[in-house]
Structures are given as C-alpha cells and as structure tokens.
Amino acid sequence: MNKSERLFQLVLLLRSRRTAITAEAIAEAMGVSVRTVYRDVQALVLSGVPVEGEPGVGYMIRPANHLPPLVFTPDELQALLVGNRMVQAFTDQDLAKGARSAELKIRSILTEHLKQHAEQQPYRIPILESDDGLREVHGKLRRACEQRHKVRAIYLDEKQEKSERTIWPLGMIGWTGKWTLLAWCELRHAYRNFRFDRFEALDLLEENFRTTSDISIAHYLQSVIGMRDPG
Amino acid sequence: MNKSERLFQLVLLLRSRRTAITAEAIAEAMGVSVRTVYRDVQALVLSGVPVEGEPGVGYMIRPANHLPPLVFTPDELQALLVGNRMVQAFTDQDLAKGARSAELKIRSILTEHLKQHAEQQPYRIPILESDDGLREVHGKLRRACEQRHKVRAIYLDEKQEKSERTIWPLGMIGWTGKWTLLAWCELRHAYRNFRFDRFEALDLLEENFRTTSDISIAHYLQSVIGMRDPG
DNA sequence: GGCACTACTGACAGGTTCTGACAGTAATGT
DNA sequence: ACATTACTGTCAGAACCTGTCAGTAGTGCC
Structure with missing residues (x-):
C-alpha cells in the first residue's frame, strides 16, 4: 500500500468512527510506524482535510463532505x-x-x-438443509445476546453428560467449523463456553440480564484470555 | 505538490465541474505531464473513486445522484x-x-x-496466526482459479498417502470448517476434490488451462452432483 | 525538583516510488 | 495508407518515503 492509498484509507478510517482514535491504533491498523502516522495526519491537514487531534485522546475528522462518491473495487x-x-x-x-x-x-x-x-x-x-437446525440455534442465541435474555439450556458436554442451567449469553465466537457461545453461567458463577451444536434444548427467558464491568465479553477477553476487544 | 496532495486536488477539480475535462487540461492545471495524469486517474479508480473517461471527451466523476444511495438496515x-x-x-x-x-x-x-x-x-x-499457512494456500489456489493456471501439487489423502499430480483448479467450495478445491486431475482424467489443509506443496505453473463444456465447475455441479450452478 | 510517561518533531541512511520522455498500441476519420 | 488522438509500457534519473533514534514539551507523581 503506497502513501496515497494509505491517505485515502485513513480518511475512511477516521470517517468510519464515532470516537477518536490514537496514533498508535492507526499505526497498527495500517501496518506502519507511529512516526508515519504523524506524517500522514499532517499531510491530510495540509491537503485541507479537517483532522483534529488532542494528546491523550487521539484523532478525529470533522464531519464534512471530504469523500467523493465511492464505489467498490x-x-x-x-x-x-x-x-x-x-x-x-x-x-x-x-x-x-x-x-x-x-x-x-x-x-x-x-x-x-x-x-x-x-x-x-x-x-x-x-x-445445506442439514444445517437448518444449527441455523435455528444460531438465531435463538443471537436474539438472546442482542436482547439480553437469560437462557434456560440443556447442554451436552464432550463426555455426552447432560446438564441444565440458566446462562447469560454474552457473545458469539466464530471459529473454524463451529460457533461457541460465551456466557455467564448462573450454576457455576463463572464464564463458560458452549458449542452451538451441543445444545439439546434452548428456551429464551423473559428475564433480562445486565452486563457489568465484571461480567461482559470485553472483561472475559481482557482478563481471562488476555486479548483486547477490538469490538 | 506531491502526489498525495495532487490526488486530493484532482478529486476537487473533477467534482467542481459539471462537464468532462481532458487529460491535457488536467495536466496544464496541475503542472504535470499527461502521462502523470493517466497515472493519477488510475490511482483514483483503484481506490474506488468512480472516475469515468471517454476518448475525445475527457474525465468526470460519476455524479452522486447517478448512484443509488447505499443505505443499509x-x-x-x-x-x-x-x-x-x-x-x-x-x-x-x-x-x-x-x-x-x-x-x-x-x-x-x-x-x-x-x-x-x-x-x-x-x-x-x-x-488466528496459526491459520496463516492455510491462508497462504487459499491465496495461491484462488489466484490459480482466477488466472486459470495449472497447478503442480503434492497431496495427502485421508490415509496420509502422498501423491503428486497436475491439476486444473476450477473452483473453491466452502464447507463448515474447511475449503475444498474442485479440480480436473490430469493423472486420473477426472474431477477430484482436494481439501486445502491436505496440500503439502503447491506450485502454480506458467501453463494455463481452458474450461470446456465438459470440464468446468458448472458441468461438475450439474452432472456429477445434480445441482444447478447459481453462479 | 527530578523522574517517568506520553505525544510529538527533526534528522538520517537506506529503500521505494515517481516522473517525463519516448516508443508502441488501438481506435477513428479522411 | 496516413494522421490524429488517447492511452499503456519502459527506463534512467530524481524525488520522496520509511523506521529508528534523539530531542522537545507538557503532564502528573513522588
């Protein structure tokens, strides 16, 4: 990616966000050094693009129509x-x-x-029609995550042992060949991962849950896996 | 004025006009050669700016009111x-x-x-970084399919038996958890499916192949699987 | 005040991209 | 066939770009 392409992408990146983004995050997203990000930002400013920055906060673009109509490559x-x-x-x-x-x-x-x-x-x-059942599970779990419904589930673990529990579905993780649900388990008082294909029964409860700083997908990713949540 | 600045200016110039402008007029306005204008226009197109041109007429940016607004639910x-x-x-x-x-x-x-x-x-x-090797295989095979290069491959079947053959990569099939390559095999004179994760070595040959009515992805889907190719 | 940290600027060597000039190609018109 | 126009490919020389490192300025903490 040469510099002019990168500058276009940088305008898009800034335009795509609601909040400021640090030079470091930009550098990571673009695969260049932080020094190059400073130069790029300056180049945009010199070209009249209204980029604003603040130490400790990051860069934002003022909403102005600096993009021509774009089509996909x-x-x-x-x-x-x-x-x-x-x-x-x-x-x-x-x-x-x-x-x-x-x-x-x-x-x-x-x-x-x-x-x-x-x-x-x-x-x-x-x-495949044979995946219809799984698609239905997927749909139920997505709804539960989005609407924050607790779920009453019957689940088979890898030893085929059945358990029934109430869980708080926090997020859906996509892996090669399978989806897992990240949930807070009321039975175990801990995070648990559940493979979609091992749910035997699922009922969305009327009861809602609330995420907290200690029970959330970001918390799990950060403190349990040691991964920053880009989401 | 460096190239990136010039590209921003060129967008402004094109957007400021209701009529087309020739490469020569752009060159004069920008203080560069006509050859450079051709390059600049191409750079804009590659970034997704809808610049359109016609010999004898000149260049325009496709007006936004000719593009339906992309509004997503x-x-x-x-x-x-x-x-x-x-x-x-x-x-x-x-x-x-x-x-x-x-x-x-x-x-x-x-x-x-x-x-x-x-x-x-x-x-x-x-x-996952652990999938980088597979992504590289994927990229090679995609290029081979798109550019119709024959491929020299070393493949391990499900019994771990190694074979070496020349294949014509016709298409890439996505299944739950794996990709397979549909190819015409010169060794067997028949269609064969190959799992991406079982290729041990892959070389794209300079030699190209041509699909025919009897050797193509549509033919395979229709006559071997009994499935219509939605395209 | 000293120190640590953060965000930024300047300088440099090595690397990469860009440019104009020119030759060639394709299409069109006379 | 020839001339013209708009474009693409190639090349040598020029210009720009990059990451690294040192330095600056501002802030907060001890």
Whole structure:
C-alpha cells in the first residue's frame, strides 16, 4: 500500500468512527510506524482535510463532505460477496435474509464491468438443509445476546453428560467449523463456553440480564484470555 | 505538490465541474505531464473513486445522484460486517485486505445510529496466526482459479498417502470448517476434490488451462452432483 | 525538583516510488 | 495508407518515503 492509498484509507478510517482514535491504533491498523502516522495526519491537514487531534485522546475528522462518491473495487466486491454467502450458509435465517438484501443493494450500484467480474468468481458455498437446525440455534442465541435474555439450556458436554442451567449469553465466537457461545453461567458463577451444536434444548427467558464491568465479553477477553476487544 | 496532495486536488477539480475535462487540461492545471495524469486517474479508480473517461471527451466523476444511495438496515449491516470478518479469518490475505477496505467504505457512510449499532453486535471472530499457512494456500489456489493456471501439487489423502499430480483448479467450495478445491486431475482424467489443509506443496505453473463444456465447475455441479450452478 | 510517561518533531541512511520522455498500441476519420 | 488522438509500457534519473533514534514539551507523581 503506497502513501496515497494509505491517505485515502485513513480518511475512511477516521470517517468510519464515532470516537477518536490514537496514533498508535492507526499505526497498527495500517501496518506502519507511529512516526508515519504523524506524517500522514499532517499531510491530510495540509491537503485541507479537517483532522483534529488532542494528546491523550487521539484523532478525529470533522464531519464534512471530504469523500467523493465511492464505489467498490473488484477485490472489495469479491470479499463482500464471499462474506455474504458465508453468512447465508453459517449463521441464521434472519441474518441470511439481511445478507441477501444487502447484496442486492450492492449489486445495484455496480458498473457493467464489475458485474461481469462478480459472475466469474471461483467460490461456491453450498447452503445445506442439514444445517437448518444449527441455523435455528444460531438465531435463538443471537436474539438472546442482542436482547439480553437469560437462557434456560440443556447442554451436552464432550463426555455426552447432560446438564441444565440458566446462562447469560454474552457473545458469539466464530471459529473454524463451529460457533461457541460465551456466557455467564448462573450454576457455576463463572464464564463458560458452549458449542452451538451441543445444545439439546434452548428456551429464551423473559428475564433480562445486565452486563457489568465484571461480567461482559470485553472483561472475559481482557482478563481471562488476555486479548483486547477490538469490538 | 506531491502526489498525495495532487490526488486530493484532482478529486476537487473533477467534482467542481459539471462537464468532462481532458487529460491535457488536467495536466496544464496541475503542472504535470499527461502521462502523470493517466497515472493519477488510475490511482483514483483503484481506490474506488468512480472516475469515468471517454476518448475525445475527457474525465468526470460519476455524479452522486447517478448512484443509488447505499443505505443499509441494521440486519443488512450486521450481515455485511460478520461476513467480512469471516472473510478475514477464513480466506486469504488479499481478500482480507479487500474486506477491510470495503468495511471502511461501508462504515464511512453510516448514520450515527447505525455506527452505534455496529459497535454493539455480539460477534467475535478471532483471526488466528496459526491459520496463516492455510491462508497462504487459499491465496495461491484462488489466484490459480482466477488466472486459470495449472497447478503442480503434492497431496495427502485421508490415509496420509502422498501423491503428486497436475491439476486444473476450477473452483473453491466452502464447507463448515474447511475449503475444498474442485479440480480436473490430469493423472486420473477426472474431477477430484482436494481439501486445502491436505496440500503439502503447491506450485502454480506458467501453463494455463481452458474450461470446456465438459470440464468446468458448472458441468461438475450439474452432472456429477445434480445441482444447478447459481453462479 | 527530578523522574517517568506520553505525544510529538527533526534528522538520517537506506529503500521505494515517481516522473517525463519516448516508443508502441488501438481506435477513428479522411 | 496516413494522421490524429488517447492511452499503456519502459527506463534512467530524481524525488520522496520509511523506521529508528534523539530531542522537545507538557503532564502528573513522588
């Protein structure tokens, strides 16, 4: 990525956020040194782009129309289409529906050349009916996470031992070949991970839970795994 | 005026006009050669700025009112973001890069409300360094499919038996937890499927192949699996 | 006041990209 | 066939860019 491309991406990055971002975070996102970020920011300012910064806070862009209309490049388009197809195959029905309609919107703005490019991609991702049950589990759990419903679940562990418990679904982790639910378990008073394919029964309860600083996906990722939550 | 500054100015120039402007006029306005203008225009196009040109007419930026506004619903947005993250985790580096920049473009046009919504989604998809080798295999095979290069491969089957063969990579099939390559095998004179994680070595050959009505992904799906190729 | 930390600027050697000039290609018109 | 126009590819020389490191300024703590 050369400098001019990077400057465009930096404008996009700043425009994509609601909050300020530090030079260090930008450097990491762009794969360059912090010194280069300072230079880039200065280059933007000299070009008239209203970037503002504050020590201890980071950089923001003032909302002004500094972006021309943008269209997707061939690589970007392919990434979107493949990703959408994966969502249709590996998540749930409602999200699949969202993916399909998003794709129609994206296709509506393509040039003829890009449309042809989209026809020639080598990917095929079959949507198997045998995965319908899993898609339903996925949908229930997503709803529970989003709406913060406690869940009453019957779960089989790796030894096929059945347990029944009430859990607070905090987040959905995607791995190669499986999804796991990060939850706070009322039975064990601790975080637990549950594979979607091992739930035998699931009931969303009317009762809601609240995340706290000590019970949240960010807390788990930070203090239990030692990973910063980019989300 | 360096190149990055000039590109910003060129966007402003093109956006300020209702009519096309020739490369020569741009060159004069910018104080550079015509050759450089051609390069600059190409750089803008590669970043996704919809610059269009016609011999004898000149260049314009496609007006925003000729592009339908891209407005996504919360579900559509979530589907796009999750899909993009999966592409980053489970495909190759270049496609991941496309996904990232597509995401920035999408995020940069969101309303404040949708930006907030995007921050609160329950998905986390870790991008593991342990998958870097597989991402490299994925990238090679994608290139081979797209550019129609024959591939010289060393492959381990499910009994760990090693074989070496020349194959024509036709398409990439995504399943839960793994990718397979659909290829025409010169050794067996038949279609064969190869799991990405079982390739021990891969060399893209200079030699190209051509698909025919009897050797193609559509033919395989239709006549071998009995499935219509949605394309 | 001294020290540590944070965010930034200046300088430098080595590396990378960019430029104009020129040759070549493709399309169009006479 | 020839001329013109708009574009692409190549090359040598020029210009710019990068990360590293040292230094500056500001802030907070002891």
